[in-house]
Amino acid sequence: MAFANKMLNNDLSLWNCLEQSELRISMKKATLYDVAEKAKVSPKTVSRVINKESSVREKTRAAVLAAIETLNYHPNSYARSLRNSRAYVIALLYDSRSPVYVLDLQIGIISVCESEGFNILIQPYDIASETLTDDIDDWLERTRIDGLIISPPLTDHVGLLQVLKERNIQFVRISPIDKSDISPYVYSNDRAAAKAMTEHLIALGHEAIGFITGHPEHNGAIERLKGYKDALSAANIPLDDNLIKQGDFSFESGEICARELLNQAVPPSAIFASNDNMAAATMKVARQKGLVLPDELSIAGFDDSRISRQLWPPLTTVQQPIKELAARSTELLINRVLNRAVEKTNKVFDCKVITRESTSVNTKKS
Amino acid sequence: MAFANKMLNNDLSLWNCLEQSELRISMKKATLYDVAEKAKVSPKTVSRVINKESSVREKTRAAVLAAIETLNYHPNSYARSLRNSRAYVIALLYDSRSPVYVLDLQIGIISVCESEGFNILIQPYDIASETLTDDIDDWLERTRIDGLIISPPLTDHVGLLQVLKERNIQFVRISPIDKSDISPYVYSNDRAAAKAMTEHLIALGHEAIGFITGHPEHNGAIERLKGYKDALSAANIPLDDNLIKQGDFSFESGEICARELLNQAVPPSAIFASNDNMAAATMKVARQKGLVLPDELSIAGFDDSRISRQLWPPLTTVQQPIKELAARSTELLINRVLNRAVEKTNKVFDCKVITRESTSVNTKKS
């Protein structure tokens, strides 16, 4: 069916425009029985065709498919779920306080769910909440879902994992710290990316490179710090603990860390923050101190979030394959849920360094 | 049940830790019949209690409730949906290209859904897509939902509204342009807020105030422009068309508009952008041109989005009651769906001007 796709004009004839057709109002949705009748087979056979069971003669199958087509039949998911106790629903658990990735995660998940006929429930929780474990337990008691996708930093919450284990619920984790076989997982190569970024800064002539870490319960944060150290040691630059400050991915923590770094007697000529948020905070602090960017301070971030393109100078950062991670984890989960052949591989995805104007040659260097 | 809520320690005894208990694995969920048996009544009576029907003796009700409690019974939503063809699911339609509000909308909706026992499906669409109408039509054909919440700029898409009308689906709209009775709606008082913001700038001594409009299909955009004009005319400042530039809420459009405004022979001393995104773009352009902020240019935004606090100087902006709008629209929708007494009022919520450092006294003024 093709509908007028024009947008609203200035004069609002909207209501009238909508009065025109009321065709479909009383049209009931076709059921399995309608299809069976039309195709002159039993309901069970229709069911067989829908579920792609073998042992249906090609001719019958064709007849059934034709009937389905003409009646525009779509299975009633409630009846189906009631019968075989499968919900065709998965849920995304995320931490409500770090919404940075969430929209991208959702997009990646939706794309796969769509093609697999699944629906997605979104479920924000606060990892700092005292009642998190109980809340999730209650929620699982009430809700019927086939599986969960868990995003950082919830991936390694012991209480949560325990509940899932007890309830025997399938789940996959995105970038978990713990890489054991508790569940399938996917992750991005944060360590290599952080190393590459640090090397980029070193190549620009920076040696005193400040580093602001992320949330210590977040796998990405841990890996990024490792990558930073990797690059330094590969370039034979001694590690200086005064150049490493513990943040938690929040803007506020970034401000504090940046201030500490820049207030030192010999401040670093470059700062690499573990996410764009803290990099933006660093930029704010630098500006407050009157530094000219990027000449007097190079700043690098991680995430390639929206903000990285909206700052001036635009932020050199790392693009993470968030949608891919989400899509892949969804595939893994759905394959599990449907008892399809299970791939063993826990997938790794590569990140990409995006060079923009916030990093430049070290002018302080002799 | 209370679980250990501690986070993962350094040494990973996670797997072992989880081995401990496997209590609940085989525990089947209780059904209506289990409850009926336990309470020594018929299943139908249990159903009556659950659905809060009248004409159940207080004593029986108590017995049933006790049984429900001890068995930890939760109704099977699939059976229920199958029987009374109600999904207990609503969907949020939003434009995938303007994700700014989306997370806040989701939070507001989830909060209400939770208490009402509804679930929410999220459904991103691209309003510029040629196939939008057909896509949504197909989706509605496949999916069983009780109602829709439509967020801008989808609220006034004629094709979409037509489909909903034909299918006779309940929906509410958030900040629609069209305020007719097609559906219930909620909206925020953008006009008054934009007026207040403009007055704030005027009070700081600004007269040449640039304005960057938002997406022309977005009600908020239209209202904000009206508010700007209201304030000027109230202050007897003549309207200068050269000071009004047509943006579309995107960062890029903000850059273009800001450049046009600032390249004029006599540039404005303040710029009021219709959202924070474009205000950030304005800040970027101003900085590229070497302007000192806020002394040489005051900048105001709209949304109080995350970015407004992450820029330097922090952005003076307008806080919108997005969560409230979402929560209220959800209530309206669920009341409709459940055939509860329908409130007639389409709710208005007030915005709030947040003054930060990006606006200051006009120094150019004689």
Add this chain to the structure above:
DNA sequence: ATAACAAATGACATCGATGTCAATAATATT
């Protein structure tokens, strides 16, 4: 052509909650 077997199909019960309508218990009426 017929028995023996496998493949394809169908009849029926079932998942769990609720609408319909009949049966029973409680209360009001005389």
Add this chain to the structure above:
DNA sequence: AATATTATTGACATCGATGTCATTTGTTAT
């Protein structure tokens, strides 16, 4: 106290799809 009336309760069928198992059809071997 007996009957009329109303308030509670229960028996049964139903929503739509699918598992189980019996039946029919088709195929192969003799």
